[in-house]
Amino acid sequence: MSDRIEPFAGVVGASSSDAADAGGVQPLVEFDRVWFGYDDRPVLEDVCLRIMPRQLVCVIGPNGGGKTTLVRLLLGLLQPQRGQVRVLGGPAQAASRAIGYMPQHVRFDPLFPISALEVALMGRLGHGGWRNRFGWYSREDRRKARDALAAVGMSGQAEEPFASLSGGQRQRVLIARALCCEPQLLVLDEPTANVDSMMESQLFATLRALNDRMAVVVVSHDLGFVSNLAERVICVNRRVVEHRSGPLNDEAVQAMYGSPMRVVDHCRAVSHEGCRHE
């Protein structure tokens, strides 16, 4: 167990991605001794973290453990109080356009008149060119938005009002919007929150396929989903601890959450239809 979870002193992922590093590949994301707190309450302490191109990283941890704060630092929406967050070698704020982000919640007006396609098209904003000064969409933009909706299985609902979609469908449209950014890094905050198990395995396949083209960071409380998907698992609970791939077990979970928890272990060796429950 101690070799799986290690309190993290140096750079998480240093050992696992040393090979890539040695080849001179620049890390996509780099947290260097980052501290962050709201008022007097520390949320993240001494976080070091590297994400390399085309890695698939899952971020897990208890509620209030700092997962969302970590993501917001990565997006440049928050500034670290100490330490540095670098994305694409520069400050995080300057790189937000290279990231496709799916938030956990969008606080939109439930009667906001907008179609699924129009939501996806928002991902095309900020792509340069004279049209973009004004935010006008080209035919190319519309094609890309339709492709993105197709990638998440929402082609049929492109013209439907966003507000009339179910929670899971909305989430897929928001993933499509993130894809429309043509990002180098896709960040999904709780993509399985409103999704049933069938959709979950579809989403799983989609993320795997996307991972060929871009790095993916998935924030999830769904340990089963994570242990199936992840190449790297990062546990956030004030401090950041890396758990390298492999099925999660009780001890590991207890170590990171600090209390015994029930875990349903979706064994890697078993196909998605049948999973062994321990």
Next chain:
Amino acid sequence: MSELIEALTDPAFPFLRNAVFMGLLASAAFGVLGTFVVARRITYMADAMAHCVLGGIGAAVLLRYNYGFSWLHPLWGAWIAALTAALCIGVVSFVVHEREDTVISLVWVAGVALGLLFLERAHPPPGEPAVEPLSYLFGDILLITRDDLRLVALLDLVVLVLAAAFYNKLAAVCFDEEFAALRGIPSRAYFLLLLCLTALTIVLLVRVVGILLVVALMTLPAALAGRIARHLWQMMLLAAVFCAVLVSGGVLASYHLETRTGPTVVLLAVAAYGTAAAVGAANRRFRPPRGDGVAR
């Protein structure tokens, strides 16, 4: 009906014609901005700005009558107050995350209280009409001049050009400010732009329906349109049409019924919205739900 047409064309009643023109012209800007205000759910911000207008009018009237600033038209005071309120409210919403509504209502009552104190102190020189706070609170179509109509037309042009040029960006900012910011759109600047345009527009119809009721005229047609529209631009178009119909209908009805214009217009809008809501509720009740088994 012929009586109404006579009244509209009668050169002895220019105020009635002006009020109807005012309503028709203002409805373009009201439709566009009302849609943003309703979709972004900042009705209470718009209301706070409208109430602050009284402070500006009061200050302008006081300076004009008591301190010799004879060139200072109350409209300028109204605009300055509305823009100041827009910027204050916008900044407050960026800085104060919790209890934003409390701070905004503070701006709101401060504007009204200052306005009433200023107006009380203002003493018009002999020959000028007495200061009448009620005419600002509830509107007075006798105050509308041809210059006002030109101003509304100009503002329409500004609002329509900006809304058309930056439509997608403004829609993105209203739908999901954070995502828009991540796409490199200066969300806060666009939000402040919307607030300022809303403030300028509100001031114009204060003449017709008054400070207390003007926001109803901005939001009710948009809310009505929002029940039908599938796209933001559709909502703007419909809201403008509804606004035009409601204002001109209300002005003519108030002439016919010999009632005060502002309340008549607003009650007509409330009645229209109430009817639409009731019909909508009845439709949902008596129509089988859409059977796709997805919890909504």
